[in-house]
Amino acid sequence: MENLLSPVILFFILGGLAAFARSDLTIPETLSKTLSLYLMAAIGLKGGVLIASNGFTLDLLFAGTAGLLLSFLLPILAFAILRSFGKLDTVNAAAVSAHYGSVSVVTFITANQVLSDKGMAPAGYMIAVLALMETPAIISGLFLAKRGSTLSFQPNSDLLRETLLNGSIVLLTGSFIIGIIIGKDGFEPIAPVFETGFTGLLCLFLLDMGLLAVRRLRNARSLTLRLVILGIAFPIINGLIGTIIGAAVGLDVGTTTALAMLAASASYIAVPAAMRLALPKADAGLYLAMSLAITFPFNVIIGIPLFNQIAIYMVQLWS
Amino acid sequence: MENLLSPVILFFILGGLAAFARSDLTIPETLSKTLSLYLMAAIGLKGGVLIASNGFTLDLLFAGTAGLLLSFLLPILAFAILRSFGKLDTVNAAAVSAHYGSVSVVTFITANQVLSDKGMAPAGYMIAVLALMETPAIISGLFLAKRGSTLSFQPNSDLLRETLLNGSIVLLTGSFIIGIIIGKDGFEPIAPVFETGFTGLLCLFLLDMGLLAVRRLRNARSLTLRLVILGIAFPIINGLIGTIIGAAVGLDVGTTTALAMLAASASYIAVPAAMRLALPKADAGLYLAMSLAITFPFNVIIGIPLFNQIAIYMVQLWS
Amino acid sequence: MENLLSPVILFFILGGLAAFARSDLTIPETLSKTLSLYLMAAIGLKGGVLIASNGFTLDLLFAGTAGLLLSFLLPILAFAILRSFGKLDTVNAAAVSAHYGSVSVVTFITANQVLSDKGMAPAGYMIAVLALMETPAIISGLFLAKRGSTLSFQPNSDLLRETLLNGSIVLLTGSFIIGIIIGKDGFEPIAPVFETGFTGLLCLFLLDMGLLAVRRLRNARSLTLRLVILGIAFPIINGLIGTIIGAAVGLDVGTTTALAMLAASASYIAVPAAMRLALPKADAGLYLAMSLAITFPFNVIIGIPLFNQIAIYMVQLWS
Amino acid sequence: MVVTTPRKKIEILIDRPLMKRLRQITKDVELSGYTVFDAIGGEGGQGRWRDDQVTGGAGSKVLFISILNEEKAKEFLTAIEPLLDEYGLLVTVSTVEVIRADRF
Amino acid sequence: MVVTTPRKKIEILIDRPLMKRLRQITKDVELSGYTVFDAIGGEGGQGRWRDDQVTGGAGSKVLFISILNEEKAKEFLTAIEPLLDEYGLLVTVSTVEVIRADRF
Amino acid sequence: MVVTTPRKKIEILIDRPLMKRLRQITKDVELSGYTVFDAIGGEGGQGRWRDDQVTGGAGSKVLFISILNEEKAKEFLTAIEPLLDEYGLLVTVSTVEVIRADRF
Numbered sequence A, B, C: 001m002e003n004l005l006s007p008v009i010l011f012f013i014l015g016g017l018a019a020f021a022r023s024d025l026t027i028p029e030t031l032s033k034t035l036s037l038y039l040m041a042a043i044g045l046k047g048g049v050l051i052a053s054n055g056f057t058l059d060l061l062f063a064g065t066a067g068l069l070l071s072f073l074l075p076i077l078a079f080a081i082l083r084s085f086g087k088l089d090t091v092n093a094a095a096v097s098a099h100y101g102s103v104s105v106v107t108f109i110t111a112n113q114v115l116s117d118k119g120m121a122p123a124g125y126m127i128a129v130l131a132l133m134e135t136p137a138i139i140s141g142l143f144l145a146k147r148g149s150t151l152s153f154q155p156n157s158d159l160l161r162e163t164l165l166n167g168s169i170v171l172l173t174g175s176f177i178i179g180i181i182i183g184k185d186g187f188e189p190i191a192p193v194f195e196t197g198f199t200g201l202l203c204l205f206l207l208d209m210g211l212l213a214v215r216r217l218r219n220a221r222s223l224t225l226r227l228v229i230l231g232i233a234f235p236i237i238n239g240l241i242g243t244i245i246g247a248a249v250g251l252d253v254g255t256t257t258a259l260a261m262l263a264a265s266a267s268y269i270a271v272p273a274a275m276r277l278a279l280p281k282a283d284a285g286l287y288l289a290m291s292l293a294i295t296f297p298f299n300v301i302i303g304i305p306l307f308n309q310i311a312i313y314m315v316q317l318w319s
Numbered sequence D, E, F: 001m002v003v004t005t006p007r008k009k010i011e012i013l014i015d016r017p018l019m020k021r022l023r024q025i026t027k028d029v030e031l032s033g034y035t036v037f038d039a040i041g042g043e044g045g046q047g048r049w050r051d052d053q054v055t056g057g058a059g060s061k062v063l064f065i066s067i068l069n070e071e072k073a074k075e076f077l078t079a080i081e082p083l084l085d086e087y088g089l090l091v092t093v094s095t096v097e098v099i100r101a102d103r104f
């Protein structure tokens, strides 16, 4: 509950309400783009610096493998459900499923904030896991889409390159590496921008996310009730799977929750861009609405505290 | 005088001089939009946090009522003068008068800075008063415009909704409420962005305001000498009324000055947008030039120190 | 070497690599514009505040004169080489040479960072020298271009005005003066934005510069091997001249290095804009590629540490 | 050989805040669609302007473009005609060839 | 008296991420050049959209414009025709007069 | 039934810094008005470009559009013709129908 009273969440709600009330409040596109680039760089640096001081651990290996597998396999489950219960055609089901296999950086960041406030900060290497989970789901998604509408039109390898070189992934990974190189001391001079300012700027970004989410919801023609249900069911299912695996491989509560949120979250940066290219026939309005307008708010408001509780329970269980 | 030597004012002057010398210095639109959103959020949060710690007082009730009345009534006076001495037609007189009944957030913010530096920081609830004063003047303005050019074309209620839901008002009020909810402790993590960075970013915004003001002045075809005179007379008249009322209801010097500046200032965010919609026949170039290019600079450079002096005198008088 | 491990340089390299790998990472135009305005204001203020506390010295006179002469004369040397070895026609040779006479603010800023980290911070007045060196080279360049293609079309004086009033120059000089006026105490409230945040924001800007540099290189049709060679030879030659003069007039190591970097650097803000206006026939793709894609990276990565070493040696020599 | 069919292209330069009014009209006459572009400045009888979003966009303009068939074009023009002076609209109509003409 | 020659003007409204595909085609058919503009929003059969760069531009569109001669125009249209539905392109062709016709 | 009259539409793609020169010409030939739009990128004989405002806009272009009558169009074209090559302008002329033709 007190999660809801953090400024970050409150600004998200403010954005949602403003859009809901049809206020003309808008965050300039460049600002949101800037903020999302900033968050990528900041979180990347943070992770790198943490690794630099704590070093690599076996846990990273476990969590990394778990993350990779989740990103590869979750889309298959989602695809099946989207086809059957969701009543979507192959292409759209494949496109949507890829989003749920991949991750939402901002959901992760928000979880990170909340957990840190509770003194359960996840391990720094989870940011590496975050980066690892971005793309495999895209490959699974394309594999599920089978038929090569555009694939005929351009080689798969080409697309894979484009996906791996997606701007935000490059910035995230690059900053992560820079963080490892510069370490705690090298980070100090830039900390005022990338650390001290973080929470405040995150508020502005979530204000925008609130606006975007509700506006997307309003303009999403092809969103059926069944799909709305799945937009909530997927994070629950995937989050649970994430929590179980996290606890199973022996991660601490914070880190387990983080893994759960990675599994539960749906991408709305790297994957949509990739799907637009690889499966242009798929309805962008649909997958963006599901990941951005339904799953994201659910995770930020309900998912984080929920999976944190479950994680606490699970971790006890296993130890 | 030392008011003039604060970096905030100096950047405003720099902007003015640059535009005056026809330098091609321009602040990207998105940046100014971003800064104005930032200032709204920051000032809103500040007010809310102050309320959270000081609680509501009777003064708020007094100041609030005073503010509402001023916003409702000042346009009527202005309208009369604009019609007679200003030689404006009904529509334009009404549109302009609405601006002077409403308030300029940045003038208020600048006054706030200057007063705080002098150790006379206005009470936090004045930010609530600021929000209260944004819209009533618009209603008076439309009332004065009587004839329903577009009003026929779309219901008044609709327009009122649009005005109350103006992006900046929503952000200001929303942040104010968030401030109240999170209070001093919740504000701490975001303070680096919304408090520490405030003055510096205000400098950049005022640099842009300086540019905008002079460029508007240069491109304002319909601006007559009489209207220029009124652009200076209005803040003086309204500011005096504000000071008297403030002192009368027993506000302290800082708070009285703040009320005076609210009365003296003219809106250039919420009202222009509303007027463009409600009275499209009114000349936007005219009301923007008056509020932004004449009254704003006057208030920032002369008005603030002037009314501060008067307030000091008045408050003594009444106590 | 440890120069290469500073976050600022690492982000520059990251940008370069991203563009090289054809990642779609892009920094919104408005953000880069904003950052470059910010850097101008921040460096200007810094210089002014330093002058305010240290006062003017004879050194400033020496360094200033040296800077002016360099800016006026370096283009002549460059022009000769560009015509002969570079095989460029008059107009293009003139346009390019103007860039090398003028200065790159960001190269200077980066040098400043690196030197300060090494405890050899250049004197504050070098920022005045920086401002002084921006424009003379443009006059030399136009003089070299002789033939009055557009000069017929518009008076020289007009162009000179436009150049001196170039936005970034006005902002730099204006902030410098503001810095002198407000001094150390007046600067304090805005220091969080213009000082504390500086290095972090510089990282973001250099990330963008890395992207721009490599993309320019890729799209530069008219860039020959000979011109690439000159893009590296010029900074070495000019930097050496700068170091010698700096040491000769008795500047300390840090300040000498700064003067060297001013001489070695090529403008990509004020001069390109001026050349586009004055010599539209000159190939913008060419001079931007040389100054931004070859000389800038060379200076930032190799030039700074190199000339710092040479300066250390030279200064010893003369004392 | 790709077949193309002539359609009308209506372009309207309008103040940003008035866009929502224009949008209402597109709903009323049931246009198949439209696209909006940002203008950064201009000059005319009432003087010069630059895009300026501080003032709630009151000082900035956008370009509204819609491709439609002859009848809809007539209908749409008739609907906006009364607002021309009041809103200070700049309206141009031209003919363009489109592929997949049926969607318009 | 300035001489002008008629040329074709092809305008394509396309999703930002698909631009790189379209660019590939311009290379294949060897267009002399093109220019790109940013669209800020619109509405159509699939609903409303606003420029939205957070989502990797998946939700934003740009306008591609190229001036070319009759033959190139035919060639180019034939090349993009198959992508029309898949990419949801909005294509218009019109005739404009140009100076220095040889460059196109 | 709304009456429309044919007018000329002149579009010029020009480097941002040169805009002030072009504006001077609009003053000289006394154009009734013009509107400017931002281009975000393109490709041509001299290679590719993207909007790039760091370099004082030297690397970015804008689209200048003016609606005018036959005579003014001739006059304006004659005035810019000498600058075509030097400024690397891309100029197109087309015919559009306008309402309230008198203002142009």
Ligand SMILES: Nc1ncnc2c1ncn2[C@@H]1O[C@H](COP(=O)(O)O)[C@@H](O)[C@H]1O
Binding pocket: D013, D041, D042, D043, D044, D045, D046, D047, D048, D049, D088, D090, F032, F033, F034, F035, F036, F065, F066, F067, F068, F104
């Ligand atoms: N002849 C024209 N061609 C293109 N745009 C124009 C023209 N006349 C006016 N405009 C645009 O419409 C705006 C308002 O025009 P006006 O009401 O005449 O000041 C101007 O600022 C220009 O952006």
Ligand SMILES: Nc1ncnc2c1ncn2[C@@H]1O[C@H](COP(=O)(O)O)[C@@H](O)[C@H]1O
Binding pocket: D032, D033, D034, D035, D036, D065, D066, D067, D068, D104, E013, E041, E042, E043, E044, E045, E046, E047, E048, E049, E088, E090
């Ligand atoms: N008739 C039209 N005129 C102008 N733009 C259109 C038109 N129809 C569609 N568009 C644009 O194309 C986009 C996609 O159209 P649709 O696929 O019909 O939703 C819309 O959001 C508009 O931006």
Ligand SMILES: Nc1ncnc2c1ncn2[C@@H]1O[C@H](COP(=O)(O)O)[C@@H](O)[C@H]1O
Binding pocket: E032, E033, E034, E035, E036, E065, E066, E067, E068, E104, F013, F041, F042, F043, F044, F045, F046, F047, F048, F049, F088, F090
């Ligand atoms: N055929 C064309 N159609 C549209 N835009 C063009 C065309 N040719 C050139 N351009 C634009 O004009 C710019 C300069 O052209 P160029 O001088 O040929 O490199 C290009 O970068 C494009 O933005």
Ligand code: NA
Binding pocket: A099, A100, A101, A102, A103, A104, A238, A262, A263, A264, A265, A266, A267
């Ligand atoms: Na996931």
Ligand code: NA
Binding pocket: B074, B099, B100, B101, B102, B103, B104, B238, B262, B263, B264, B265, B266, B267
């Ligand atoms: Na007022």
Ligand code: NA
Binding pocket: C099, C100, C101, C102, C103, C104, C238, C262, C263, C264, C265, C266, C267
């Ligand atoms: Na130089």
